[in-house]
Amino acid sequence: MKVKIDKNKNHTIEVSLINLSEPSRLTPAKSMYIVWMETDQKVIKNIGQIITDNGTFSKTLKAEFKTVTSFTPIKIFITA
Numbered sequence: 422m423k424v425k426i427d428k429n430k431n432h433t434i435e436v437s438l439i440n441l442s443e444p445s446r447l448t449p450a451k452s453m454y455i456v457w458m459e460t461d462q463k464v465i466k467n468i469g470q471i472i473t474d475n476g477t478f479s480k481t482l483k484a485e486f487k488t489v490t491s492f493t494p495i496k497i498f499i500t501a
Contacts, residue, residue: 422434422435422437422497424494431489431491432489432491432494433487433488434456434458434468434486434489434494435485435487436456436471436487436497436499437484437485438483438484438486439483441454441483442482453501454471454500455469455470455499455501456468456470456471456486456497456499457497457498457499457500458494458495458496459496459497460492461495468488469488471484471485471499472484472486
C-alpha cells in the first residue's frame with residue numbers, strides 16, 4: 422500500500438494485492454472486496470471496491486485499487 426499527498430493536499434491511496442482468493446470461494450461466499458479507511462477524525466469511510474482489469478480476479482490472483490480522498494487516512498482495511 423502507498424499513500425501520497427498531492428499538490429492539492431489530497432491523499433492518493435494505492436493498494437496492490439497478490440494471492441487474494443476469489444470472494445465467491447470464501448465461507449460464506451461473498452461477491453466482492455471493499456476497501457475502507459479510518460480517518461484522523463475517527464470516521465470509517467467506504468472508499469471503493471477492488472476490481473481488476475477484466476472485472477474479476479486474474480488467474481494470477483492479483484488486483485489493484487487506487488483512489489483519491491481529501492480525508493487523512495489512519496488505517497486502511499479490506500472486507501469481503
